[in-house]
Amino acid sequence: AQSVTQPDIHITVSEGASLELRCNYSYGATPYLFWYVQSPGQGLQLLLKYFSGDTLVQGIKGFEAEFKRSQSSFNLRKPSVHWSDAAEYFCAVGERGNKLVFGAGTILRVKS
């Protein structure tokens, strides 16, 4: 069965500092991988996705993620965090015609 692990429940970074959120997945074949962001009380917004090809993918709001098959990881990065990036971030794995399986999320706090 597919599963997603986000090892960090909370992360706090200073505004302007770099960010890396970790995601590990368990899936038999090449996975479809996603990062979503959720502001308090809101739905999920798609940040970026990986289906195939270049293992470094760019998303919205200056985010990027790198797929590493050998490590079963799909970590999310941003070079310089803004206060508006404070939110909860979810990594997900899925396949066509099927469900998305989400991690438990990482809450990002940004300190000024």
Next chain:
Amino acid sequence: ETGVTQSPTHLIKTRGQQVTLRCSSQSGHNTVSWYQQALGQGPQFIFQYYREEENGRGNFPPRFSGLQFPNYSSELNVNALELDDSALYLCASSRDRAVEQYFGPGTRLTVT
């Protein structure tokens, strides 16, 4: 392009009652998936509808049921509400069961 919309925004029900939540899919999307997000957790897949037929179901009891209409909008019905049903219910739409799904803002259900 109109995004995914959900109604109502918030709902308070009593244990044992029944509830219906509604979702309008994004323009051009014919697939709707429903997820339950309990407080502090990632979304959990309930079921998916494609062309008015159920196309996959998660580990939820039969008292969770759904419908999809010819215009691809959808309903989630929950009978015999339990306290543990309190959660944010998210609807997501996609094109032809594509794994890339776009989420609505959610309906916050509180069962007392």
